[in-house]
Amino acid sequence: EDQVTQSPEALRLQEGESSSLNCxxxxxxxxxxxxxxxxxxxxxxxxxxxxSAGEEKEKERLKATxxxxxxxxxxxxxxxxxxxxxxxxxxSGTYKYIFGTGTRLKVLA
Amino acid sequence: EPEVTQTPSHxxxxxxxxxxxxxxxxxxxxxxxxxxxxxxxxxxxxxSFYNNEISExxxxxxxxxxxxxxxxxxxxxxxxxxxxxxxxxxFCASTSDRGYYEQYFGPGTxxxxx
Numbered sequence: 612e613d614q615v616t617q618s619p620e621a622l623r624l625q626e627g628e629s630s631s632l633n634c635x636x637x638x639x640x641x642x643x644x645x646x647x648x649x650x651x652x653x654x655x656x657x658x659x660x661x662x663s664a665g666e667e668k669e670k671e672r673l674k675a676t677x678x679x680x681x682x683x684x685x686x687x688x689x690x691x692x693x694x695x696x697x698x699x700x701x702x703s704g705t706y707k708y709i710f711g712t713g714t715r716l717k718v719l720a
Numbered sequence: 721e722p723e724v725t726q727t728p729s730h731x732x733x734x735x736x737x738x739x740x741x742x743x744x745x746x747x748x749x750x751x752x753x754x755x756x757x758x759x760x761x762x763x764x765x766x767x768s769f770y771n772n773e774i775s776e777x778x779x780x781x782x783x784x785x786x787x788x789x790x791x792x793x794x795x796x797x798x799x800x801x802x803x804x805x806x807x808x809x810x811f812c813a814s815t816s817d818r819g820y821y822e823q824y825f826g827p828g829t830x831x832x833x834x
Contacts, residue, residue: 645823654724654811654825655763698763707778708753708765 613638613703617711624689624718632684632714634699643702644682646675648695649713655698658684689718722746724826726812732832733802741797741829743812752795753813753823754787756780763811769795802833 616635624630636644643662647655659668661677668675672693674685684697696713703709725744733739745752754766767777769787786798795814799806809830813823 647825652828654813654828657822657824660822700763707776708755710763710765712762 613701613707613709615699615701615709615711617697617699617714619714620712621715622717624686624716626690626718626720627688629685629687629689631686632697632699632716634682634684634711635680636682636699636701636709637680638701638703638709640703641701644677645700645702645708646673646682646684647698647700649698650695658697686716689716691718691720694718722824724812724814724824726810726826726829728829729827730830730832732834735804735833736801739799739802739831741799741810741812741831743795743797743826744793745795745812745814746816746824747793749814749816749824751775751815752787752789753815754797755811755813755825756808757811757828758808766797799831802831804833807831807833 614637618633643660645660646658648658649655659675664677664679666677672687676683694717696715698710698713700708700710727742752769755763757763765778767781767787768775784800788796809828811828812826815823
C-alpha cells in the first residue's frame with residue numbers, strides 16, 4: 612500500500628537553529644515528491660517538486676532533497692515566520708496524491 | 721499574482737442535504753483537483769479533472785460526489801446527500817500540467833454538516 616510518513620510530528624527550534632524534516636515514502640512508481648507549507652486555516656502553499664533520487668532544490672532558507680526512500684526538508688537559520696506545518700506528498704504511479712500528516716514547526720524568537 | 725479562489729469560505733448544511741462547493745482555478749491551468757482535510761488529519765486526495773472528465777479519483781470519491789466544469793472558469797464539487805463525516809475543509813487546486821508542476825491551492829471551504 613502506498614504510504615507517506617513524516618517525522619517528527621512537531622518541532623520547536625530557536626531562531627537560527629537549523630534542522631531537518633523527514634518524509635519517508637513507500638510508493639509504487641513515484642512520479643513526483645512535493646513539499647508544501649500550510650498555515651492555520653489556509654490551503655497548502657507549494658514549495659518544491661522533486662522527481663528523481665539525488666535531486667535537490669532550494670528556496671531562501673529551505674532546501675529539499677530526495678533519495679529512493681525519503682526526502683528531507685532542511686531549514687537553515689530559521690526565523691519565526693517559518694513557523695507553519697510542512698506537508699510532504701507523493702504522486703504515485705496509480706496517479707493518486709498521497710499526503711503525510713505533516714510536521715508542525717514552531718520557531719521561537 | 722494569479723490565485724485559486726473558492727466560495728463559500730464556510731458552508732453549514734443539514735445531514736442529507738446537497739451542497740455545491742465552487743472553485744475558480746487559475747485561468748490558464750488545465751488540471752483541477754479537489755482535496756479534503758478533516759480537522760487535525762492529513763490532506764486527502766479526492767479527484768482530478770482534465771479535459772472535462774475525471775482522470776483519477778480516490779476511494780473516498782464515491783457516488784455521492786460529483787465534479788463539473790460548468791463553464792470556462794468554474795470548477796464545482798457536489799455532494800448529493802451530506803453525512804456528518806463529510807464535515808471537513810475542502811480544497812481546490814489547479815496546475816498547468818499533470819502533476820509535474822506545482823499545484824496551486826485555494827483557501828478552502830469549511831463544510832460543517834449538522
